[in-house]
Amino acid sequence: MSNWKTRLKYGTTIFASTLVLAACGDSAVPGPDDVAQGETDGENDGEGAVPQAEEGDTSTLMVGLTNAPDSFNPFYAPGVSGKWIQRFMYDSLLVMPEADSWDNALASKFDTTDNQTFEIELNEEANWTDGEPVTADDVAFTLNAIANPEIETSLGTRIAMIEGTDDSGILEEGAESLSGVEVTGDKSLTITTKTPVDLALIQEFVGFDVLIAPEHIFGEMEPTEISNSEAATQPSVFSGPYKFVEYDNDNYVQLEANPDYYRGAPKIETIYGRIMNGTALVTEFQAGNLHMAAGGGIGMVPIQDVSLLEDIEGLEVVENPSFNGQYMIINNDVFPDPEVRRAFIHAFDRQLTVDNLLEGRGEVLSSMYTSASPYNSDDIQPLEYNPELAKEMLEDAGFDFSQTLRLGVPTGNAIREQNANLIQQWLSDIDVQVEIQQYDFPTWLQVAQDLDYDIGMMGYGHTVDPNVATYVQTGATSNNSALADPKIDELLERGNEGTSFEERFPIYEELQQYMQDQAVIVPLYSDSQFSVQVDYLNGGINKYWAGSLHDVHEWSLDPQ
Structure with a gap:
């Protein structure tokens, strides 16, 4: 066995480089993995060297x-x-040490009496590293920047409940600033939502997920210049x-x-x-x-x-269930028939993936939510593995078996790549031909956003809050499945308008059942999280x- 009371050894090569930005997406935390509500999880060789940590160094x-x-x-x-x-x-207004548990960070107060107007006060001691105070103007600027259609952002759905935005979190046409954000003092402001919302929703989406940016740095720039500015890279x-x-x-x-x-x-x-x-x-x-x-x-x-x-x-190695999952996304423009999409799911032996590739350290998913989510419905079970039924459904739907499907696979996650090979085999078993097309992750994000694929592998990171609009709402920039389903949009809207878990759970349970019936995305598996x-x-x-x-x-x- 290795002994950890040994010297850390490193080389000494250092050089600076600028960050090359990936394609835009409208995402939330992660998840893991690919898209941060989602996650990007391409792996790297890491052959370069970093400075040496001296023996006994605790710094x-x-x-x-x-x-x-x-x-x-x-x-x-x-x-x-x-x-x-x-x-x-960058700090957020609140921190979230446990699921559904918040502590103050930049905010010393984040309260409401009516679940629609939220009073926020900032820590009096909070300053930027250049000595300038963190103010309510910084918070207002950050929220307005996210809503600005000229600024590249992945946080639109985070603020879409705020008065003055559309359903994607974009500033209403003709408006210069968010009507729902009002600065009331150097260290105080109010945020007003379109309708009453669950306090937990705005605490997580606005209080925790939005990182506050310095107005005196970014506010001097043209909106279109921010993403490639030195301050951003x-x-x-x-x-x-x-x-x-x-x-x-x-x-x-x-x-x-x-x-x-x-x-x-x-x-x-x-x-x-x-x-x-x-x-x-x-x-x-x-x-x-x-x-x-x-x-x-x-x-x-x-x-x-x-x-x-x-x-x-x-x-120390600790295993925990994850909020995040792996999915096969489907280009719904290419496959508009839900019977075809459901047939794909019946062709997959997802339990085999968990048992063999994950060695039992994970779970088969029945919906967008994992067992870690309080909104996961135990009444909705994964569709059964039945390749005979899958082929029969495709035949009944008039599926063209002469075509070859393009399966987009991002490199880096070995288990996901292996699962893609299994999917290719499972579909081949029902006479559906598949060509795997591999990409580095930033390229795959762009391919998926351009809808230049038939089916593809994607990891989604999820928030504790059940809002998955970033992936499935019409027009959301991480909606890479060409989804434009009024029923899904309506359920998402109703879910956001609930002000308690008891109100919201049945709405999201209906969403899970509807998405399974329509098979708009294929839930595959969630692998355990490991603390090492x-x-x-x-x-x-x-x-x-x-x-x-x-x-x-x-x-x-x-x-x-």
Whole structure:
């Protein structure tokens, strides 16, 4: 067994590079994996070197990532890795250490008496790293920037409940600013929603998912210039516990502590997010060269290697269910008949995927939601594996068996790639021919957004709140399935208007049943989340992965 009380060994090559942005998407946290409500989880070789951490050094944390950050732009985080790194640098109004549990961050107050007007007060001590105070104008600017159709953003559905936006979170035509956002003082503002909403919805979507950006930095730019600006690609002004230092493309990102952080100076001075593939991640843990894996689809240990890490002395490995899932998306323009889409699902032995590829560490999905979600309906079961029925349904629907389907597969997630091979085989078993087309993840996002595919593999990261509009609402920019279903839109709207779990659950249960009946997306599986870290790290990944950084400024390494 490896002993973790050994010296961390690293090389010394450093060079800076600018971040190349991926295609835009309208996403939420992650998820894991691909699209951050979604996640991008392409793995990287990580062969470059980072500075050496000296023996006994408790000031430097080495974190393993299998997914490179795709954006440092606080308005734009289509991938979960980019959003996760951004959380070190930019604070939100609230933090969420556990599912459905919030603590104050930039906001010292986030209250309502009628579930429609929300009063927000900001921490008096909160400042930007250049000394300027974080103000209500910064919050208002951030929300208005997200709503601005000229600004590239992945957060539109996050603010779509605010008065003055359309259903996609875009500013109403002819308006110059959001009518539902009013600054009432230097450190106070109100947010008014179109209709009463569940407090939990706005706390998560606006309070937690939106990172507040500095108006005095981004407000001086033309809206169309923000995404490629130096402030977005190599940022320098922050409100969070850490500051960006450099990004060595597909190798590492370096962060340094913000000593003036209003919630307390971080105990760990330097953090390196080291980017590597899953095999290298395991090897580096075995060699004692990492303190933790990022988890959540961006620092993923291959399932088949988890047992190797569980046997390492001084390494803690914890398995938890995930909110995130893997899906086969279907181009509904190419396959408008729900009978054809349902036939595809009946052709897939999804339990085999869980039992063999995941080694039982996961679950078959019946809907967009996993068992971790309180909105998952136990009454809706996965459609059965029945290839004979699948072929019969296709024949009855007049399916053209002479065509070859294009199956888009992003590289990097080995299990997903293997599952794509199984899907190709399962469809071949019912005489449906499939050609696998592989892409790096940013390219695949663009292909999917352009609808230049027939079927494809995609991971979606989900919020605790059940709103999945970012993926299935008409016009949402992460709606990569050509969905334009009035019934889905209506259920999403009703779900948002509920002001309690009791009101909302039956609406989302109906949504799950309807989406299964229409088979607009194929739920495949959800793999377990694994927290992997040394036992002398105080802090780290939580059971609710997305809230793990709520106390990162308090993390520490015990001397070894």
